[in-house]
Amino acid sequence: MGRWEPNASGRLREAALDLYVERGFEQTTVAEIAARAGLTARTFFRHFADKREVLFAGSAELEQHLVDALVGAPAEASPMDAIGVALDAGAASLGGNRELSRRRRLVIAANGELQERELIKMTRLATALADGLRRRGVDEADARLAAEAGVSVFRVAFERWVTEPEERALPEVMRESFDRLRSLSR
Template sequence: MSRWEPNARGRLEQAALALYRERGFEQVTVAEIAGRAGLTERTFFRHYADKREVLFAGSAALQELLVRGVAEAPADASPIAAVVAALAAAGEQFDARRDLARQRQVVIETNQELLERELVKLATLAEALAGALRGRGVAAPAADLAGQVGIALLRVAFVRWAADADDRRLETHVRAAFAELRDELR
């Protein structure tokens, strides 16, 4: 194996997802992922702490994107409108990686440990949204509620987006889920 290969992180991600889908998450080792990617285990550990992190490595970037989206929402936006705007803006990141996101979701849905990790990630995102809203001057109960509702909207929208045969953007699904919620609350 050469000492340096371009796009090692992306190759590791693709190799891991392929192996997880072929054999199941528990049956795959880091050595197998690295081997499939044409890299060494050492290279794997330069990019990921463990084999779960291949699936969750983008969480911090997503959190930053959502927090920035809330901060950049119009000053007169309601808490939930600011959250929906942030979710819609983050949709571009998902749209650019639709195939990988779909593969990732299939792997997570077949493993209880990964499902639990996903729920922890979503709870962390909800708290980050609430914190961003508090930074805009929204009182704690309203900020917390809007953060939690925002993540519920994201989950519903994501499932629809992943299954969308027409490949509509995630933003479309986020806004549709919000419209449905708004209609139900009326």
Template sequence: MARWGSNARGRLEEAAMELYLERGFEQTTVAEIAAKAGLTERTFFRHFADKREVLFGGSPVLQEVIVKTVLEAPEGTSPLEMVMAGLEAAGIFFQERRDRSKLRQTIIDAHPELQARELSKMAVLSAATAGALKQRGLADPLATLTAETGILVFKMAFERWIREHDPHVWTQLVRDTLSDLQKVLVKPAVQPPGL
């Protein structure tokens, strides 16, 4: 087996995704992933802490994009606008990985353990976003509330995006999701019947 090989991380990701889809996440071992990629288990562990991280390895990059956008937003930008700009910037990250994102979500949706891991990663992303907002001068609880609102918008927009036929609608989906949220937060002038 090749010790290093070119693009070992990408080969491992591809092999893992194929095996998770074919055999199921629980039934797939690190040894099988490494063998399918033509690499060693040792090489696998140079790139990933465990087999779950194959699906979550992009989280630090996503976090970096959102936090950087919040920190670099122009003065006078509202905290929520900062977070939304970060989410929109994340669209570039996703558009380059659309097919992988869809497959990844299929695998996660089928396994409660992976769903729990995704929730944990979202909590880390929210905390990092709140931290960036605090650096910009927004105190708690508003920093945390704004970051959590952003994560909610992100999750809903992502669910819509992976079902869309047009992969270039990320920004519009983020904006539409925020608009939908704002509709339920604003008291209508006339109460609809039954509410």
């Protein structure tokens, strides 16, 4: 193994997903992930705290991206319209690799601990969006309700995107899901 090769993080992520799908999350070791990527376990730990982080790395950046979009929404936007702006930004950010997202979803769905971690991630996202709405002057109850609704749309749209047989862009599925929520309240 060479001392340095480009894209170690990406190679580790790809190797981990391959092994998680082939063997299962619990049955895969960090040493196996590193070996599959042509790297050392020490290199793995330079990029990820543990083998769960391979699946959740980038969560903080995604959260910040959504909050920045929400806060940057036009001042006259309603709380739900600001949430829509955030969802559009999230969909644009995540929608680049459907196959990777599908594989990630399969791994998480097969493991209770990972499902719990995903729910925690979604709860943190809802809290961050509610905080962003409060910074825009929205009262606590409305901010929380709009944020929770937005995260529900996010989850439903993402699930549809990775499971539907037809190839559609995530931003399209996200917008459609958001519009469906709005139509339910009429």
